[in-house]
Amino acid sequence: MATFRKASFNVASYASSRPTYPHSLFKFIFDFRRRSSPDGSGNGAETSAQWERAVDLGCGTGQATLELTPFKHVIGADPSESMVISAREALEERRALSSSPDDDKTRAITSGATSEKTTTFVRSSAENLRFLENGSVDLVIAAQACHWFDWSKVWPELGRVLRKGGSVAFWTYSEFRLPAYPHLTPLIEHYAQYTQDPSTSVGGYWQQPGRNILVNHLVEVPEPNKEIFEPLERVYFTGPYFPSLPAAHTRPIIMRKKMTWIDLLEYLRTWSALHTLKEHHPEDSLHPEGPLEVRFWNSLRRGAVQGSIGSRAEVGGANGGEVGDRGAQFVHQHDAIDKTVADPESEVDLEWGVTLILTRKVSGG
Numbered sequence: 001m002a003t004f005r006k007a008s009f010n011v012a013s014y015a016s017s018r019p020t021y022p023h024s025l026f027k028f029i030f031d032f033r034r035r036s037s038p039d040g041s042g043n044g045a046e047t048s049a050q051w052e053r054a055v056d057l058g059c060g061t062g063q064a065t066l067e068l069t070p071f072k073h074v075i076g077a078d079p080s081e082s083m084v085i086s087a088r089e090a091l092e093e094r095r096a097l098s099s100s101p102d103d104d105k106t107r108a109i110t111s112g113a114t115s116e117k118t119t120t121f122v123r124s125s126a127e128n129l130r131f132l133e134n135g136s137v138d139l140v141i142a143a144q145a146c147h148w149f150d151w152s153k154v155w156p157e158l159g160r161v162l163r164k165g166g167s168v169a170f171w172t173y174s175e176f177r178l179p180a181y182p183h184l185t186p187l188i189e190h191y192a193q194y195t196q197d198p199s200t201s202v203g204g205y206w207q208q209p210g211r212n213i214l215v216n217h218l219v220e221v222p223e224p225n226k227e228i229f230e231p232l233e234r235v236y237f238t239g240p241y242f243p244s245l246p247a248a249h250t251r252p253i254i255m256r257k258k259m260t261w262i263d264l265l266e267y268l269r270t271w272s273a274l275h276t277l278k279e280h281h282p283e284d285s286l287h288p289e290g291p292l293e294v295r296f297w298n299s300l301r302r303g304a305v306q307g308s309i310g311s312r313a314e315v316g317g318a319n320g321g322e323v324g325d326r327g328a329q330f331v332h333q334h335d336a337i338d339k340t341v342a343d344p345e346s347e348v349d350l351e352w353g354v355t356l357i358l359t360r361k362v363s364g365g
Contacts, residue, residue: 017266018174019064019095019257019352021143025237026067029169032233032358033139036165050138050163051176057126057154058145064095065119072117077124077133087121127153132161135364139167146221146357147213148168155224162361168229172214173255173352176267177241180349184303191296192273198281199253202273202292205280211273217245217355227361239352255352261301261344268293299339302347 017182036049052072056065060083061078068074073264122131126142126149138157142149158168175192193215195204206212213220223232236245239253248263259267267272276291278284285291290298 017263017270019176019255019267021064021067022254022256024254024353025171025356028166028235028356029139029358030070031140032169032284033167036360038168049165050158050165053137054139054141055129055132055137055161057140057142058148058258059083059087060143060145061120062090064143065121066091066141072206074117074119076119076121076190077126077131078121079123079125081123084121084123086206091119091121097230098348111119120155127157127263128217129157129161134160135163137161137168138163141168142170144172145209147172147218148207151222153230155222157362159225159228164359164361164364168359168361169354170218171354172205172218173354174215174217174238174242176350176352178304178348179351181300181307182302183307184300187296187299187303198277198284199287199292201276204273205270205273207276217242218357221357224359228361228363230362231359233358235356235358236353237356239351241351241353253351255354258347259350260347261297261342264300264348264350265293265297265344268297271295298341301344305340 003118008041022241033051034049051070054068054071054074056062056068056074056076059065060080062076066074066086078087119267124131126145138160162168175188177188191201191203193203194201198204209220217236217238218234221232223229234246234249235251236242237252237254238245238250241253242250271293277292287295289295
């Protein structure tokens with residue numbers, strides 16, 4: 001993702017403000033891995049799967065990489081040098097938290113040190129994994145990254161580097177929701193997706209087609225070669241938020257975070273689309289009511305306090321012209337109607353729907 005490679009992008013803020021992935025998600029993935037067997041089938045006993053090496057593609061700051069603790073050797077790969085540096089720093093911070101030499105032996109450490117387990121970070125795209133040998137990997141993951149992949153290159157590379165029976169787990173999360181304030185969902189969708197008005201929305205400044213692939217819950221991710229991989233298993237941890245998804249594959253929300261309203265503003269500032277918008281519209285910073293993300297944030301805070309106003313506002317989906325225009329009016333309407341807003345230091349609950357795709361390598365090809 002090009003924005004994350006720019007020197008102006010604040011990697012430290014990105015690392016501290018983004019939501020974290022729940023342990024239940026990793027448990028689900030590891031359970032899928034345990035059902036793999038060396039012969040490539042998904043019917044193995046729980047003790048038959050190998051746990052030698054795992055790779056995290058598009059690892060960013062290493063948040064998901066450091067959760068791959070069942071594996072002896074873990075590698076995080078990202079095309080952004082600043083992200084790789086940040087991931088290495090996060091690894092060192094985790095090592096510093098270790099309270100005893102015995103704990104250090106079971107914790108991930110930097111490349112080159114001698115220990116029972118190792119974790120390394122390398123600069124690499126997902127499409128060219130030349131640092132990996134053929135048939136050397138047991139699990140490949142990608143967290144909030146696979147919507148940028150060139151699948152015509154990624155699937156063959158995964159077929160090369162995975163052992164027979166090796167597993168793949170890729171996931172993304174959608175726009176946040178405020179479960180205590182469901183009437184604000186249309187406002188959130190307008191800000192994130194509406195493409196016609198940069199004064200109220202970042203929707204026109206996402207890098208495409210990756211963003212649409214994420215919004216559409218990875219349905220555009222193509223099936224891998226059926227001679228090498230199992231058909232994709234798709235799981236939606238989206239709860240009631242996206243009723244159009246297949247009910248048989250939909251599960252309750254698992255990704256949540258409690259943060260202050262100030263923290264929410266910092267999270268909004270990590271959005272790549274906002275950075276691109278500011279490059280195209282530097283005048284936005286001069287707006288009398290603050291830059292776009294602050295105006296949106298204040299609208300959410302007003303809506304949280306004035307729930308009855310928010311519930312009456314007819315804000316529709318982000319893709320229709322007339323409905324989207326009403327969404328833009330809602331932003332300005334809130335600014336004009338009421339100046340009472342939620343305390344920026346008070347806490348608010350956020351939820352994200354997660355889409356997960358899984359597969360296994362079933363042949364040695």
